[in-house]
Amino acid sequence: MRTHTPVNSQVNAVEQTTDQAPEAGNRWFGLWDGYFAISYAVTTVLLFTTHGEQTRRAIAIGALTLAVPWYAALGRGLMLHNTVHRTVTRRNIVFGLGLFVLFAVATAFDISGSFALFAIVPMLMMALPTSSAIAVVLLASLMPVTVVWLTGGDMGTVLPISLLGIALSVLLGLWITRVVRQSRERAELIDELRRSREQLARLSHEAGISAERERLAREIHDTLAQGLTSIISLVQAAESEVTYAPQLALQHLGLAGRVAKDSLAEARDFVAALTPPALRESSLVQAVRRQAEGLEAETGLAVRCSVRGTDRPLPMAVSVVLLRSVQEAFANVRKHARQARNVDVLLVFEEASVRLLVRDDGAGFQDQPVARDGGGFGLRGMQARAREINGVATVSSRPGQGTTIEVSVPAEPTSEG
Numbered sequence: 001m002r003t004h005t006p007v008n009s010q011v012n013a014v015e016q017t018t019d020q021a022p023e024a025g026n027r028w029f030g031l032w033d034g035y036f037a038i039s040y041a042v043t044t045v046l047l048f049t050t051h052g053e054q055t056r057r058a059i060a061i062g063a064l065t066l067a068v069p070w071y072a073a074l075g076r077g078l079m080l081h082n083t084v085h086r087t088v089t090r091r092n093i094v095f096g097l098g099l100f101v102l103f104a105v106a107t108a109f110d111i112s113g114s115f116a117l118f119a120i121v122p123m124l125m126m127a128l129p130t131s132s133a134i135a136v137v138l139l140a141s142l143m144p145v146t147v148v149w150l151t152g153g154d155m156g157t158v159l160p161i162s163l164l165g166i167a168l169s170v171l172l173g174l175w176i177t178r179v180v181r182q183s184r185e186r187a188e189l190i191d192e193l194r195r196s197r198e199q200l201a202r203l204s205h206e207a208g209i210s211a212e213r214e215r216l217a218r219e220i221h222d223t224l225a226q227g228l229t230s231i232i233s234l235v236q237a238a239e240s241e242v243t244y245a246p247q248l249a250l251q252h253l254g255l256a257g258r259v260a261k262d263s264l265a266e267a268r269d270f271v272a273a274l275t276p277p278a279l280r281e282s283s284l285v286q287a288v289r290r291q292a293e294g295l296e297a298e299t300g301l302a303v304r305c306s307v308r309g310t311d312r313p314l315p316m317a318v319s320v321v322l323l324r325s326v327q328e329a330f331a332n333v334r335k336h337a338r339q340a341r342n343v344d345v346l347l348v349f350e351e352a353s354v355r356l357l358v359r360d361d362g363a364g365f366q367d368q369p370v371a372r373d374g375g376g377f378g379l380r381g382m383q384a385r386a387r388e389i390n391g392v393a394t395v396s397s398r399p400g401q402g403t404t405i406e407v408s409v410p411a412e413p414t415s416e417g
Contacts, residue, residue, distance in 0.1 A: 032079075036071065039115075039119035040064060040067070040116070040119065044061055046112045047064075047110055047112050052112075056110055057110050059109045060105070063102045067102045067103070070102065074091065074094070075127060078127050092128060093128070100139070103116055103117075103143070104140070104143055114144040114147075120140055121140070121141075125137065214384070224263055226331045230294075230334070231256045231259050233334065234252045234259065255298065279319050279320065279323060284311075284314055284347070285347060287319075291326050291327060295330045295333065295334070295343065299334060301343050303344075303345065315411075317388075317389050318354060320385075321385045321386060321388075321407070322409065324381075325358075325382050325407045328378045328379070328381070330343075336403075341361060342361050346358075346359075355407065356406065356408075358405045359402060360402050361402040362403060363399065363402075364397040364398050364400055364403055365399060365403070386408075390409070391407065391409030391410065392407070393407045393408075
């Protein structure tokens with residue numbers, strides 16, 4: 001089942017942004033296609049309604065009509081590309097010059113063709129570099145004035161309109177340049193988001209693998225490894241007793257068989273990710289007492305188990321952490337508590353938390369390494385388990401004064417994630 005974590009939310013947001021970007025660009029350019037078509041249609045209608053010479057009018061209409069396939073075949077792709085990547089190639093220059101020539105021919109043969117400036121200016125600004133585009137736009141805006149001057153027309157009417165057209169053309173060109181720049185920056189941002197999404201997915205995958213490996217290592221250490229250690233110790237004891245104390249050897253072999261069965265059940269449930277068998281049909285206190293009885297039978301130590309407070313059902317996460325902590329503490333007693341005679345186990349049920357203390361009177365050790373790095377893997381795993389439910393696990397020891405392991409966890413844990 002897929003869960004919605006903050007990582008998944010970020011990945012989904014990036015995916016939606018990158019998927020919608022091409023659609024937004026195509027939709028925007030679809031509006032531009034419509035604008036170009038309307039400009040061509042209006043200019044053509046104006047040319048048809050003029051009273052000029054029919055041949056000249058036909059040439060002007062033909063020049064504007066040639067601009068349509070010129071735009072569709074060459075210009076549209078360049079303009080769409082330039083909104084994302086501002087690159088100028090030889091094709092851009094060819095398209096811009098060709099468009100200017102067609103407009104110049106249409107205006108030269110019929111002054112009404114100058115109305116096409118409304119479509120020509122944006123195309124030049126999107127196809128050419130800004131400085132070159134403004135220069136060509138100025139030349140195109142001066143074409144009507146030049147035609148009127150060469151034909152001896154009234155300059156007083158055309159000149160103000162041309163100057164106004166030049167000003168509007170420059171403003172329109174600057175605005176288009178800004179839009180293109182923003183589109184390019186947006187494309188770069190989308191590309192960066194896409195790369196971040198790929199990196200985020202990779203890091204999330206690696207973090208999941210690392211967390212699962214750590215979990216598997218803890219489970220194996222706390223169940224199978226400790227069970228195998230106990231079995232080895234019991235079998236070695238039975239080998240040394242089989243000659244002079246066969247009854248005791250049989251007792252140890254029977255205990256080894258029971259530990260092997262428990263370890264097999266742990267392994268099966270571990271693979272299936274189910275509740276530990278020790279907690280399936282009994283409470284935490286009962287499970288801890290059975291662990292204490294097993295330690296006493298295996299080692300001959302005096303193991304005392306006591307409870308303070310009112311025993312009550314606990315969330316499975318709390319019970320599992322405390323049970324695994326007991327198992328790890330007993331494993332350390334078997335391996336490291338030299339000269340130990342007694343082991344005390346105390347479960348304290350408080351209103352908002354549960355504490356576990358395991359104390360032995362063995363040789364002990366210097367506690368600085370434990371405080372610094374958590375000692376061995378088992379102790380680090382115990383501390384990691386406690387942190388997962390906002391608990392704390394500490395180990396304190398002094399040479400000749402034994403070792404004390406204390407685990408304190410909230411009765412209703414909240415995971416750190």
